[in-house]
Amino acid sequence: MNIAAKIQDIFPSIDSIPLDFQLNHPIDQKEYLVDGKLEIWEGETEETFSPIYLKTSEGLVRHQIGQFPLLNQEAALSALEAAVKAYDNGRGKWPTMSVGQRIECLQDFAYRMKEKRGIVVNLLMWEIGKSYTDSCKEFDRTVDYIEDTIDALKNLDRVSSRFEISEGVIGQIRRAPLGVVLSMGPANYPLNETFTTLIPALIMGNTVIVKAPRPGVLLNYPLLEAFKEAFPPGVVNTIYGQGRLISPPLMESGKIDALAFIGTSRAANNLKKQHPKSHRLRSILGLEAKNPGIVLPHADLDLAVKECILGTLSYNGQRCTAIKILFVHTAIIDKFLEKFTTAVNNLKFGMPWEDNVFLTPIAEPGKPNYLQELVEDAKQHGAEVINEAGGMINETFFYPAILYPVNDKMKVYSVEQFGPVVPIVPFDDIETPINYLVKSDYGQQVSIFGQNTEAIAQLVDPLVNQVCRVNINSQCQRGPDTFPFTGRKDSAEGTLSVHDALRAFSIRTLVAAKDIDLNKRLISEMVREHKSNFLSTDFIL
The missing domain is CATH 3.40.605.10 (Aldehyde Dehydrogenase; Chain A, domain 1)
Structure with a gap:
């Protein structure tokens, strides 16, 4: 079938x-x-x-x-x-x-x-x-x-x-x-x-x-x-x-x-x-994000494809941390597209309880129709759906659509699709994806795929000033929860992690007293007799 x-x-x-x-x-x-x-x-x-x-x-x-x-x-x-x-x-x-x-x-x-x-x-x-x-x-x-x-x-x-x-x-x-x-x-x-x-x-x-x-x-x-x-x-x-x-x-x-x-x-x-x-x-x-993946000419293509599949399509791409657009160097674009479309074709789709299922129906009302509109807009401006059955709909199920080549005239180039539509942009000049991040309304994460130390280092330094997490040869993601999770521009306010969240929902407060005998006696008695829950030297194991 x-x-x-x-x-x-x-x-x-x-x-x-x-x-x-x-x-x-x-x-x-x-x-x-x-x-x-x-x-x-x-x-x-x-x-x-x-x-x-x-x-x-x-x-x-x-x-x-x-x-x-x-x-x-x-x-x-x-x-x-x-x-x-x-x-x-x-x-x-x-x-x-x-x-x-x-x-x-x-x-x-x-x-x-x-x-x-x-x-x-x-x-x-x-x-x-x-x-x-x-x-x-x-x-x-x-x-x-x-x-x-x-x-x-x-x-x-x-x-x-x-x-x-x-x-x-x-x-x-x-x-x-x-x-x-x-x-x-x-x-x-x-x-x-x-x-x-x-x-x-x-x-x-x-x-x-x-x-x-x-x-x-x-x-x-x-x-x-x-x-x-x-x-x-x-x-x-x-x-x-x-x-x-x-x-x-x-x-x-x-x-x-x-x-x-x-x-x-x-x-x-x-x-x-x-x-x-x-x-x-x-x-x-x-808040929202439009996290790019940048595939450099010296990337390990098998690794890049694996991580880009996870980044773009895990839970149908319905994650703020998903990779929402891919920039792939023209020197390797043909090989990347071949491997990427083959990988998408091999993804199992079906019901949530099925073993190893990857793609499932979408719960958000009207989402398949919205995604279809993005696909049609991209096609009108020169993109093609390059994978078999890409964009096909059955009620709440939307099969992933890989769009190529994508340009800045298309809505999907800048808006967060929040679904299984994968726009791919070819580039020759590394300034293309960098400028994309600079001009974007969002600044959560980016993924860089490559094997050249110098090239990656030259990207890391400017990009940490555009987004709050740079992922090297790995998908964009939130975890582990001990790492800070935040974003620049329209992507977040405040920082969440196990540690940061405690600070986000509280404020530093101080009880102070001049170092005189009266105050030392009062503080000592309050602490020793457990009169106050705030003033305490109890050590929680």
């Missing part, structure tokens, strides 16, 4: 799905977590459909996997008030807890979360079309992130668990929370990337409102009980619905102290503008 025929036959019947992966009973979610209670929503709901269609006697039918609450502004504001009350101007139970006590709550949550691995992984597959292997990785990586964050905070606290004396002043410097955090994660990594802001915000003593992405709501549903049981009331609150309706009143209230948002720069700008005192708002933003 050729590729086109396989695409036409990609969707399964219900009885052909392995029993372990079937999702026969839709999740009727009416609960949302506010002030430590699972409230029941009696209002409007939104049906959630999987990107997976099923063969039936009536043809292909998109599988409904559940529904979730469409909260109104009043419900969203009740979540805000719960978070504000729990923080209580820094006097609440959570922000005044000791670091050790907050760590115990996070550990309790992680234990409860692990018990839900099976259902969350299954929902990741059904709700956003992520392969079983990648769904497992997302869940396990998120649990690892919680544990790594706990370890990082222990290390940070150990450094802070001492007093400094300078110029006759005794001081202890620690990090204190910011207040109420609005955490909004993305649909492509609705668990992991939501938690990379939620977990550090929590562990540093902030209270949080979590706005789940659409799609990506239902897979968080099994964790509501864990949040409820592991944290004091009001520390974690969840809201659902249309962001343009429920987010503005939260921001306009002025009661949001930090915005943790992963999405588009346009949406981030709109959210920030709605805050009445933007100078008070701490923003931690992960």
Whole structure:
């Protein structure tokens, strides 16, 4: 069977799905977590459909996997008030807890979360079309992130668990929370990337409102009980619905102290503008990127092709860290195209639960049509689709389209496609890809492929001033989570890593006193008798 025929036959019947992966009973979610209670929503709901269609006697039918609450502004504001009350101007139970006590709550949550691995992984597959292997990785990586964050905070606290004396002043410097955090994660990594802001915000003593992405709501549903049981009331609150309706009143209230948002720069700008005192708002933003791959004439082509396949098409290219455009030197362009198209033709596509599947249906509504428009625009300006069945659509499935040669007249040259369209630009002068990065609105990452030390060194030095990560002979990526993750220009605000996130959601705070006998006695008694959770020399093991 050729590729086109396989695409036409990609969707399964219900009885052909392995029993372990079937999702026969839709999740009727009416609960949302506010002030430590699972409230029941009696209002409007939104049906959630999987990107997976099923063969039936009536043809292909998109599988409904559940529904979730469409909260109104009043419900969203009740979540805000719960978070504000729990923080209580820094006097609440959570922000005044000791670091050790907050760590115990996070550990309790992680234990409860692990018990839900099976259902969350299954929902990741059904709700956003992520392969079983990648769904497992997302869940396990998120649990690892919680544990790594706990370890990082222990290390940070150990450094802070001492007093400094300078110029006759005794001081202890620690990090204190910011207040109420609005955490909004993305649909492509609705668990992991939501938690990379939620977990550090929590562990540093902030209270949080979590706005789940659409799609990506239902897979968080099994964790509501864990949040409820592991944290004091009001520390974690969840809201659902249309962001343009429920987010503005939260921001306009002025009661949001930090915005943790992963999405588009346009949406981030709109959210920030709605805050009445933007100078008070701490923003931690992960935004768009148009990461180039640069294949030099001396590149190891087999290695370059392997990494470029991973970079451009992992999870259908739906990653901000994906390689979104390839610049390939004309001296090797023919060999590269041959190897690259062959590699794409050999990629397995199908349903998320299939072994070794690489390409799956796309969850974002209307995405295949948008990608098709980019392909047609590129063809009108001189590009060709050079791979078999490139750009072919079957409902929510879009087969990768390799476009060559691409030029600056095409939309796909500059816009972030966020999908399996691979634009390839030939170049003779290395200034071509360098100028592309200089003029780009984005500055997250770049990948360089080559074997000539001098040529790569001459690229590294200017490019580190254009992007925040230069990858040598490897795809663009976020991990490991101990490395800083950020971007220049419209690609990010703030830095995330296990260590940096703790700092992003807190502020250095100092208790100081003149070095006199009275103050030394007071401080000694407070520390010795554990009168204060802030002033402490406890060493967390």
